[in-house]
Amino acid sequence: MRKTLISLGLTLIMLVLTSCGTTSKDLSTDFVSGLEIPEMTTSLGSEGSDTSQQVFSYNITLINTNEYEVEIQWVEPVLSNELQKRVLTEDLKVSVEKAIAPGGLLRISGKFSLKTEGTTKEQILEWEPFLRGMHVASEASLPLPPVNIQ
Numbered sequence: 001m002r003k004t005l006i007s008l009g010l011t012l013i014m015l016v017l018t019s020c021g022t023t024s025k026d027l028s029t030d031f032v033s034g035l036e037i038p039e040m041t042t043s044l045g046s047e048g049s050d051t052s053q054q055v056f057s058y059n060i061t062l063i064n065t066n067e068y069e070v071e072i073q074w075v076e077p078v079l080s081n082e083l084q085k086r087v088l089t090e091d092l093k094v095s096v097e098k099a100i101a102p103g104g105l106l107r108i109s110g111k112f113s114l115k116t117e118g119t120t121k122e123q124i125l126e127w128e129p130f131l132r133g134m135h136v137a138s139e140a141s142l143p144l145p146p147v148n149i150q
Contacts, residue, residue: 033138055112063104068143071098072098073095075136079131083127083131
């Protein structure tokens with residue numbers, strides 16, 4: 001019975017840690033999961049000769065501030081309202097499937113296409129900020145405190 005309660009408690013903790021997120025504009029916010037995004041670069045440009053579409057590319061650095069390893073399953077950008085209306089790429093998730101050691105970092109890149117036909121560069125720049133945040137799916141094995149068997 002006690003093992004069942006402990007397992008249930010750990011499962012609930014894992015659900016809370018992996019389902020918490022934010023859509024804050026400040027990407028350096030320390031999330032409940034102990035993951036931070038201290039750095040991000042973006043670019044927007046045409047791919048080939050088709051100027052009716054633009055490709056938005058991003059690179060993020062993800063840092064694990066926990067005292068335990070965290071497995072990153074996938075990341076997905078949270079788009080601004082204007083980009084949501086114009087995105088052409090169906091699935092924005094980037095599969096990662098890599099672990100970050102305690103204090104370690106991981107660089108992740110992604111891109112998606114946008115319909116920009118009939119817009120000027122100035123109009124596109126008015127859509128900033130393009131991203132509002134990042135959804136990060138992660139999994140971790142939490143260390144347990146010492147157990148006193150009585």
